Amino acid sequence: MRVDSHHHLWAISRGDYGWLTPDLAEIYRDFTMDDLDPLLDAAGIDRTVVVQxxxxxxxxxxxxxxxxxxxxxxxxxxxxxxxxxxxLVTLDRLALHPKFRGIRPMIQDIADDEWLLRASLDPVFEALVERGLTFDALVLPRHLGPLLARARRHPGLRFVIDHGAKPALATGEIEAWKKDIARIAAETACFCKLSGLLTEAGDAPTLDRIRPAAEHLLACFGPDRLMFGSDWPVLNLASDYARWAGMVETLLADLPAAEAARVRGDTARRFYGL
Structure with missing residues (x-):
């Protein structure tokens, strides 16, 4: 099974996408499964995970x-x-749906960089562990320290870093990010998504620009904890589905077939219990 572990769907008329403004012309419209299905067919994707x-x-x-x-x-x-x-009442109500897998707070948009460490969050993190639900970490490089501290408090937490924590590929200043990623991969059971890198690459969303970060993620997390994601339709700000899928295939070309299959889908299936 090949899985896209990260995409979005939205209807602008719903009115709660505060970040989605007309200046983002490439994605300022509704996106539905009718738009996505042909792209999945072309890329050979069997199943997907849709993210808030x-x-x-x-x-x-x-x-x-x-x-x-x-x-x-x-x-x-x-x-x-x-x-x-x-x-907790809301979490349990949503979890009654058979396709509900977990939650994602929009940490990158929260003013307090230490928000993840608030004691007020402890009951929900404990509930995620107890209920076998997942936590997607939408973080920037500056949040990796607090994320590591939070993960240490809950060693049973199933959590995944979205978009590799969005390294600063546009400037190439990724050495501190590389150290923090390596540490969190080594010291926790964290997973990571191979997604979202092209939109961090500035005016050069190319394989050469993203390769150092992508290869670092693969080296740190390995095929058992790294999963393919498209971040479509946000991806459209920098590229398109087919081009990104092709880049990932190039990045995986030297892996043994079984390891590449894990990144393509097996790891996401196992992490989310699909």
Whole structure:
């Protein structure tokens, strides 16, 4: 099974995508499975995981409703207010849906870089572990320290770093990021998504620009903890689905077939329980 572990779907008229503005012309429109299915067919992708793009429970419910009518969507990563008094009630309600897999707070947009360390989040993290749910970490390089500290508190947590923590590929200043990634990979059971790199590459979204980061992720996490994701349609800001899928195939070309198959889908299937 080949799996796209990370894509989005949205309907702008829903009104809760605060970050999605008309200046992002390439993606400022609705994106549905009718748009994605032909791209998946061309790339040989069997199943997908759709991930939240708005910090609302309503959008998670929209994604769950969409997934219920789409066999290709095998899992949904949603959003809850982790500090709300009813956070656990909301989490348990969403988890009743058979395709709900876990949550993703939009950490990159939170002003407090130490937010992950707040004690008020402890009950939800503990609940994720107890219920076998996942945590997608939408972080930037500066959040890797707090993420490591949080992971140490919950060694049973199933968590994955989205987009390799968005290294600064546009400037090439990735040495500190490389050290932090290596440390979190070595000291925790964290997984990582091979996704989102092209949109961090500035005016040169090429294989050469992203290769150092992609190869570092593969070396640190290995095929058992690294999974392919497209980040479509955000990907369209820098490239297109076919081109990104082709780049990943080039990056995996020297791996044994069984290891490449893990990155293409087996690791995502195992992590999300698809």
């Amino acid at each position: 793009a708005a910090a609302t429970v309503a959008e998670t419910e929209f994604l769950l409703e969409t997934a219920a009518g789409a066999d290709r969507i095998a899992g949904v990563v949603g959003w809850i207010d982790m500090e709300a008094p009813d956070a």
